[in-house]
Amino acid sequence: MLPGCVPWPPEEAARHRADGYWDDRPLGELLRRSAAEHGDRTAVVGGGLRLSYAELDARADDLARGLLEIGVTGGDRIVVHLPNCPEFVVATFALLRIGALPVYALPAHRLQEVGHLCAFSGARGYLIADRYLGHDYRETARTLAARPGVELSHILVVGDAQEFTAFDAVEAAGRARRGLPLPPDGPADDVALFLLSGGTTGLPKLIPRTHNDYGYNARAAAEVCGFDRETVYLAALPAAHNFALACPGVLGALAVGGTVVLPADPSPDESLRLISEERVTATALVPSLLGLWLDALEWLPEDVSSLRLVQVGGAKPDAATAARVRPVLGCALQQVFGMAEGLLNLTRLDDPEELVLATQGRPLSAADEVRIVDDEGHDVPRGAVGQLLTRGPYTLRGYYRLPEHNARAFSDGWYRTGDLVRALPSGHLAVEGRIKEVINRAGDKVSAEEIEEQLTAHPAVRQAAVVGEPDPVLGERIAAFVVVEPGLGCPTSAEAGEFLRARGLAPYKVPDRLTPVGSLPLTAIGKVDRKALLDGASTARTAHDPPDTPSQGNRPRPGRPRW
Ligand code: OOB
Numbered sequence: 001m002l003p004g005c006v007p008w009p010p011e012e013a014a015r016h017r018a019d020g021y022w023d024d025r026p027l028g029e030l031l032r033r034s035a036a037e038h039g040d041r042t043a044v045v046g047g048g049l050r051l052s053y054a055e056l057d058a059r060a061d062d063l064a065r066g067l068l069e070i071g072v073t074g075g076d077r078i079v080v081h082l083p084n085c086p087e088f089v090v091a092t093f094a095l096l097r098i099g100a101l102p103v104y105a106l107p108a109h110r111l112q113e114v115g116h117l118c119a120f121s122g123a124r125g126y127l128i129a130d131r132y133l134g135h136d137y138r139e140t141a142r143t144l145a146a147r148p149g150v151e152l153s154h155i156l157v158v159g160d161a162q163e164f165t166a167f168d169a170v171e172a173a174g175r176a177r178r179g180l181p182l183p184p185d186g187p188a189d190d191v192a193l194f195l196l197s198g199g200t201t202g203l204p205k206l207i208p209r210t211h212n213d214y215g216y217n218a219r220a221a222a223e224v225c226g227f228d229r230e231t232v233y234l235a236a237l238p239a240a241h242n243f244a245l246a247c248p249g250v251l252g253a254l255a256v257g258g259t260v261v262l263p264a265d266p267s268p269d270e271s272l273r274l275i276s277e278e279r280v281t282a283t284a285l286v287p288s289l290l291g292l293w294l295d296a297l298e299w300l301p302e303d304v305s306s307l308r309l310v311q312v313g314g315a316k317p318d319a320a321t322a323a324r325v326r327p328v329l330g331c332a333l334q335q336v337f338g339m340a341e342g343l344l345n346l347t348r349l350d351d352p353e354e355l356v357l358a359t360q361g362r363p364l365s366a367a368d369e370v371r372i373v374d375d376e377g378h379d380v381p382r383g384a385v386g387q388l389l390t391r392g393p394y395t396l397r398g399y400y401r402l403p404e405h406n407a408r409a410f411s412d413g414w415y416r417t418g419d420l421v422r423a424l425p426s427g428h429l430a431v432e433g434r435i436k437e438v439i440n441r442a443g444d445k446v447s448a449e450e451i452e453e454q455l456t457a458h459p460a461v462r463q464a465a466v467v468g469e470p471d472p473v474l475g476e477r478i479a480a481f482v483v484v485e486p487g488l489g490c491p492t493s494a495e496a497g498e499f500l501r502a503r504g505l506a507p508y509k510v511p512d513r514l515t516p517v518g519s520l521p522l523t524a525i526g527k528v529d530r531k532a533l534l535d536g537a538s539t540a541r542t543a544h545d546p547p548d549t550p551s552q553g554n555r556p557r558p559g560r561p562r563w
Contacts, residue, residue, distance in 0.1 A: 031056065077122055078124065128141055188210070294325075346362070497511070
């Protein structure tokens, strides 16, 4: 096991093998098997390309050999910062095949997040697109490369590489070495890749996912969703996120010989166009994006009759939006309550409609263990709300290199999710809230602590507290309360946003609203009382942000969601 990662206890690992959950096959082989079986079928469509399984498999091998040639080796961490494009898939399998570990950054991440990921993971490589949605990733790479503590030996660029290494050139070098053997696979219970946590602490934590656990995750999710070689999966959300990567997502579709369609941008127009052109059968959305699709379909003439399944997750959809899926999209809705840490809950295709509409699903695996506990850690009576704890064959046993945090977040292998849920007699869970200090803004998880730290870096801000307040479109929006340094003026929302973006913070983390306060309310034990701030905010809003004032900040406009 890679140092800094926590393995499953040997007896549990043995049980997961004996019960058939772990198959001891490396993830890089998933594509090899599908290529052997479905070589001529289309694996990936995107970026103007249409790759068969045989082509995709060969490109992954070429890149693997090219990476070895430039000195990338097993165990190296490579931060993958790509939008949804065929190169994302090629790179994923190439890295897996040489035992290098992808660390998946989201396309919206900027210098702050990527700087942390590179330094914390000890990354040797950074893989980017040249530009995407107006952002030049080479500028980020340039700044990063000059930073102390970041040791990037390889910066690879898809597109115009400028002074960096061209992805295409590395692949071409590998193509010239076709036939040379690739290194033998490592043990399948070792780490295959890193996902990012939704963020309860200041900066994203790294979640090690092993070949065995992630392979099972993708295969089992594909089975529950009825994926097969006829499946055409549209990755409308970033493939770097667990939902679109393996729940069942890109990996689940490729495992069964289906086709993965990668849109050029996340707008509903592009996705809906592709659904009609490629006869897409399944996709995954966050509730806010689903809302945009449903609205867009009122005026876009696209034919979505090929759709069989729309998964909705990442945040809880409101009942009215969930109920519109079948009449407007003409397909089944599936609610998915998942987390990069592991546990996936899904409604089943044959569940009664009331469970599909009103719950966030039940655990994927018969081997998933869930407990719902009160503040003292005692199991609540059936049907009562409590914190969800879980362990199982694909839920992590510890974050990467965070022993102190792990001591709090886990007990006896149980992961404390920070989510408040209620169980129905059927075993389905309804998400009722959360105790972790995370804002779920349109499915993007934002750590309150991280934004507070960033805001206090502003010279005029002495203290800051950040809370999520209800928003009809985003689910929650980011409200910041700041205590200003005596004698200095409070920055406006727009100025604070400008300041944070200039510091390299991902745009989706910029507060939607900023309110100056004389002091921060405290709880009895002296913590910032976020509930009091929220309650006060509903009154304060009339004073600072009348409802007819267009919202400052970064509310996504229809047609340009952040995901
Ligand atoms: C997914 O993963 P993450 O890691 O970005 O976020 C996990 C957190 C959960 O702990 C929960 O707080 C929230 O996001 N969440 C939901 C939800 N799905 C996730 N809250 C309410 N209702 C839901 N349906 O978000 C994720 C990973 C895999 C599949 C789907 C979503």
